Amino acid sequence: AxxxxxxxxxxxxxxxxxxxxxxxxxxxxxxxxxxxxxxxxxxxxxxxxxxxxxxxxxxxxxxxxxxxxxxxxxxxxxxxxxxxxxxxxxxxxxxxxxxxxxxxxxxxxxxxxxxxGEKLLDELLDEALGNETEIIKSIPDTEFLGYESLFATAVVKGILINGNPVENVSEGTDVEILLDRTPFYAESGGQVGDNGFLYVYGEEGGKQNAVIEIKDVQKSLGNIFVHKGTIKQGSVEVGKKIDAAVDGKLRQGAKAHHTATHLLQSALKSVIGSETSQAGSLVAFDRLRFDFSFHRPLTEKELLEIESLVNQWISDATHLETNVMALQDAKNAGATAMFGEKYGEQVRVVEVPGVSMELCGGTHVSNTAEIRGFKIISEQGIASGVRRIEAVAGDAFVEYVCSRDNYMRHLCSSLKVKAEDVNSRVETIVEELRTARNEASSLRSKIAVLKAASLASKAVLVEPHNVRILVENMGDVDADGLKSAAEHLVGTLQDPAAVILGSSPGDGKVSLVAAFSPGVVKLGVQAGKFVGGIAKLCGGGGGGKPNFAQAGGRKPENLPDALEKARAEIVAALSSKAS
The missing domain is CATH 1.10.1240 (Methyltransferase, Methionine Synthase (B12-binding Domains); Chain A, domain 1)
Known part of the structure; x- marks a missing residue:
């Protein structure tokens, strides 16, 4: 090389x-x-x-x-x-x-x-993109006006339907429209493309002839903006003048979240160390996602500190400064490059003075106060050494806080406590529930033991080692109760004894337990190996120690046959053991 x-x-x-x-x-x-x-x-x-x-x-x-x-x-x-x-x-x-x-x-x-593989891929790409690529190649770069305005008059330079060029298109059709100039931001730098409308007016009287709803904007072959949408009314043809209008509310959401992303990166570097770096991002109208390199989960204290820093910078109401300069000059000034972006000789630098300076072609608020507020929704790992923060800002922040406040109001009303007492009240309820569950489990186990006591007389004696065997169906007793019953019975029957119990606690479940006394284990019969084979008949499996094992299944209708097989096999196994 x-x-x-x-x-x-x-x-x-x-x-x-x-x-x-x-x-x-x-x-x-x-x-x-x-x-x-x-x-x-x-x-x-x-x-x-x-x-x-x-x-x-x-x-x-x-x-x-x-x-x-x-x-x-x-x-x-x-x-x-x-x-x-x-x-x-x-x-x-x-x-x-x-x-x-x-x-x-x-x-x-x-x-x-x-x-x-490369030849096949080229053929497929040529087939899929051939027509679209040819028409796009013939069109000059789109002039982007969206930093200064959300409205612009433009000329339709091309129309595509399913990648194929057409001269005109009518109502109800999904289209891709190419303009000579546009206020619509095309997806890049992690920020989603703008939404909005294109309007076509007649030459006489200014009557509206067509309306195209734009749901996405992408870049193609460098700097050509492809407006993707649907003809909602009328028709449009190549060469027509149109009025382009970006949805201002959605754009403001993207601006707030994009600037908040810059503040978040600075806060992360301040709280967990300057060595962390961006590993990806998404700037949507209603949320942001920021991936960064770090080796462990962030603590609750760190997350609160990051949130506090960002919100402090927002409340400082700092005016942003945007400049276009040479790439090397920007790097010399200390500007941070955005993840995954490619830069030309001239770059756009977005600075929050004293806080952040980044190379960025995205749209931003003019003053940090426009962000209104910032709230982290989640923090999690997405790959080895990579963490992800999801957050909201702007109107989405207000909506999030209001919805959480409504939840808290309902919770306070249900628990009949003040907001500051909710945690202690919930902890008390959880502890009471845990105690109640333990008491219920204990009662079920006692009931199972009482029920098992009446079954002890059904044990049969198997020669030549005089082993007492009991195989029974205990109805709807749960797994814990079945365990208690088996332990009680194997003790009651005394050594040598083998107890095999089954039940159907409900919801298509099967529970099985095998408890063998030391004398049975010495004969070479192990509970763990024995119960697993029986459980397969009930669509499940299990195992355990030589003296005690549990298993489960999903076919309660097979339980009677499984217990009959268990009885036959345990009798056969013990009968075949020489004295």
């Missing part, structure tokens, strides 16, 4: 590290006899090789380095690894030929597969 590591940027250095690390692992693994395949260790080697090939091709590695542009480059890399390994593992050198051969075969096979 003719790339110098010392002069490479961070992204390129990461790619070079991946190639170096993976090549070392692959060479040693093949040297140790692990051949690339689709199973076990071989699959690990194959995946490592393919990642090296993909990464190498991404940074421009092609050919074998000996004027064969169709050759494999992995053997050349492996030569370096082998030469550096002579003092670490001399056996690698002796296996040079087989290592290079395997790498060459794997790379060339994988490159062929990649080539077929």
């Amino acid at each position: 003719l790339v110098s590591y010392s002069k490479a940027d961070n992204a390129m250095r990461t790619n070079l590290k991946v190639i170096g690390d993976h090549m070392r692992a692959v060479v040693y693994l093949i040297s140790d006899g692990v051949i690339p395949s689709n199973i076990g260790r071989g699959y690990v080697v194959r995946r490592l090789i393919r990642r090296v090939v993909r990464t190498g091709r991404l940074i421009g590695m092609r050919g074998d380095g000996h004027e064969n542009s169709e050759g494999a480059f992995l053997p050349s890399l492996a030569e370096t690894v082998i030469s550096l390994s002579s003092e670490i593992d001399p056996d690698v050198e002796s296996r040079r030929k087989s290592i290079l051969g395997e790498l060459q075969r794997e790379e060339l096979r994988f490159v062929q597969t990649l080539g077929r």
Whole structure:
């Protein structure tokens, strides 16, 4: 790739590290006899090789380095690894030929597969986007007016239906409309595209001829804005003048949430450390989502501190400053780049003086006071080392707070307490409920034991070891009650004894318990192994210790047959044991 590591940027250095690390692992693994395949260790080697090939091709590695542009480059890399390994593992050198051969075969096979996939993808893209791409290519970039105004007069430069260009379109049709200029913001930088309307007026008398509702705006081929919507009234044709009007309420929501996102990032860096960085974002009309790198969940105290900081900056009523400058000048000034964005020579810098300075093409409030308030809704992990905060601001913040206040009012009314006493009252209720449940469970267990006591007389004696066996259906007794009953019976019947109980506590459930005394276990019959097989007849499974096991199932209609089988099998098992 003719790339110098010392002069490479961070992204390129990461790619070079991946190639170096993976090549070392692959060479040693093949040297140790692990051949690339689709199973076990071989699959690990194959995946490592393919990642090296993909990464190498991404940074421009092609050919074998000996004027064969169709050759494999992995053997050349492996030569370096082998030469550096002579003092670490001399056996690698002796296996040079087989290592290079395997790498060459794997790379060339994988490159062929990649080539077929890329060709197929190109054909599919050409088929799906051909017409749309051609018409869009013929149209100049859209002039964006949305920073200064929510209204503009424009000319229809193109109309697409299902990707195909048309000259005119009528009511009820879903369309994509291309304009020469627009106040509509197209989705980018995490911010969703604007909603609104396009109006077409007649030349005489200014009568409204058509209305197009716009539900999304996307960018295509650089800076061409595609307005996606539905013809609600009339018809529209290419070349017509239209009035474009952005939904101001929704735009204000996006502006409030976008500026709040900038404040949130600054608050995060202040509270948990400047090393955290953005890993993704969504700025919608009614909420924001911010992903950031961090190794653990945020504490309640940290979340409250972050919220407090953001709301303090909002209440400071600071005017935002927006400037367009050279990219390098912006970086020198300390501006933070937004995640996933690509920048040209000239960039837009949005600054909340004393708080935040970021490269950003999104729409923002003019003063932080317009955000009104900020509230974190949730904080959670979404990947290893990546956390996500969801929050609301602006009107969505007011609606959220009002709805939570209504919930609290209803709760206070139901509990007949003041808002400040709700926590203690709920804790008391939870404790009372826990106590009541424990008492109910204890009573059910006592009832099950009393019911079991009447069953002890049904135990049968099995020779030659005089084992007392009891297999019974206890109706609707729950699992805890069944456990208590089995423990009581195996103690009552005395050693050696085997108790197997089943029940149908309701809702399509089956509970099974097997309790064996020490004497039965010594004979080689184990409760854990025994009950699992019986449970399968009831559509379930289970297990446990040699002396006690529980199981469950989902077919209560099979319980009688399962218990009959249990009786037959336990009798057979104990009868066959020699004295």
